[in-house]
Amino acid sequence: MSVKILWIDDEIEMLEPHIIFLKNKGYEVLEVNNATDGYDIIINEPIQAVLLDENMPGIGGLEALQRIKELKPRLPVIMVTKNEAEDIMEEAIGEQITDYILKPVNPNQVLLSLKKILKSDEIIEKQTVKNYQQEFGKISMDLMYARSCEDWIQLYHKLILWELRFDKLSDVEMNKILQNQKDEANSLFAKFIENNYYNWLHENSNPTLSHTAFKDVIYPVVKNSSKTLLLMIDNLRYDQWKMIEPLFKKYFSSSKEQTYLSILPSATQYARNSFFAGLMPSEIEKNYPQYWTQETEDGHKNQFEEELLKIQLQRLGLSNIKLKYYKILNAEFEKKVYDEFKSNLKFDFISIVYNFIDILSHAKTNNNIVNELIRDDKTFRSLTYTWFENSSILKTIQLASEEGFKVIITTDHGTIYVKKPSKVIGDRESSTNLRYKLGKNLQYDSKDVFAISNPEDYFLPKVNVNSKYIFAKENKFFAYPKNYNHFVNYYKNTYQHGGISLEEMILPITILE
Structure with missing residues (x-):
């Protein structure tokens, strides 16, 4: 389906080569030589953008712009003018003009402005997906070879940068791939913490904690x-x-x-x-x-x-x-x-x-x-x-x-954002947090946790002589066997803290x- 645009210019016949150029690029261009006829088209046709001459006899471009914004506040309007005066530009911007093109008009300049306004989301999405596909392999390699805290900080920041870019996209499948890569990162990060956390607390060459x-x-x-x-x-x-x-x-x-x-x-x-x-x-x-x-x-x-x-x-x-x-x-x-x-x-x-x-x-x-x-x-x-x-x-x-x-x-x-339960058994004095537990005689799935049996070595308080800490890894959360299904359904897909994750x-x- 072609994009329908309206071009309002008192010398519209002089712009025929530009209009043919746009039609060849897939745009349907409606042409009028005065603002009044333009209003009728805007009211009755599904116009997606307007090219508006600033200097027209009778109703000028700035006055027409005000009326167009009253009729269709969200309709993009591109002002076309010979006038480079700063006050004219500021007035047009104040009236919420979408873009500004100076005469003599270059057809490619018009095309670029229309693409920027009407197709920027589509273009950005394609380019973002392409860039991430190219970056995916490098991130995967960086995950495999991350050895230092600085490596993990840079990796996490990079993943978040992509996540923020993907917020603006509609590509669900690519977003799933990114989330899977982030899950993999959290799995490897948990191993990194298990292997290094103790040393950080006992050596001088540690990251800022x-x-x-x-x-x-x-x-x-x-x-x-x-x-x-x-x-x-x-x-x-x-x-x-x-x-x-x-x-x-x-x-x-x-x-x-x-x-x-x-x-x-x-x-x-x-x-x-x-x-x-x-x-x-x-x-x-x-x-x-x-x-x-x-x-x-x-x-x-x-x-x-x-x-x-x-x-x-x-x-x-x-x-x-x-x-x-x-x-x-x-x-x-x-x-x-x-x-x-x-x-x-x-x-x-x-x-x-x-x-x-x-x-x-x-x-x-x-x-x-x-x-x-x-x-x-x-x-x-x-x-x-x-x-x-x-x-x-x-x-x-x-x-x-x-x-x-x-x-x-x-x-x-x-x-x-926790998604997966991990069953844990403890006594009534065990702490209630869903991402870590402090207690004695804790029973748990060892692959889901980082366990500390000697809290004093990690500068953590002990409630009693047998106190132990366990920390949930990845996006897991702890759930007791009693009322297990109800508990899991209640806390699944909620935000929790206390455990080991990049976030x-x-x-x-x-x-x-």
């Missing part, structure tokens, strides 16, 4: 800047960050992206407490027992982050820093933080924990509306973008930029200034 991220990345900024704002977005994955990054970057002139890895368990109690304390969990428990709550104990597990952060600042020689700490758990308090910002300019370092993403991911499990909105990673990314685009926290970051703050945005851990462990940390 939760307990060293503040010292390695944030400390130098705070030390050398007059004003710093740290925004920790709980449970933010790298793919979500790449979606919302442009919203934040537009307020700054430069950015520097770095990466760190979450410790295990990749869960808030462990990872975020370690981040703020600059210590591993068992070190917090040993040195500051008043600030550590065991898995089996009642009470909030992260209620002493501000105290732990102050201790780390003192240990790093920054005890003179004036600190303001916030934890945002709802939209009302988020607005309060924004409203108070100007009164907090006396502080050298503002630290904000923002819990929206974590709340959203958990809501998918127990809220039917959210479950319908978040059907997969693509819709999760989209909803994340929509929220931040209209959030008070974004306005707060804008204020920080205007007041000369350096802003650091990071997270404590990611999350993974949970490879985390963004970006400095904006």
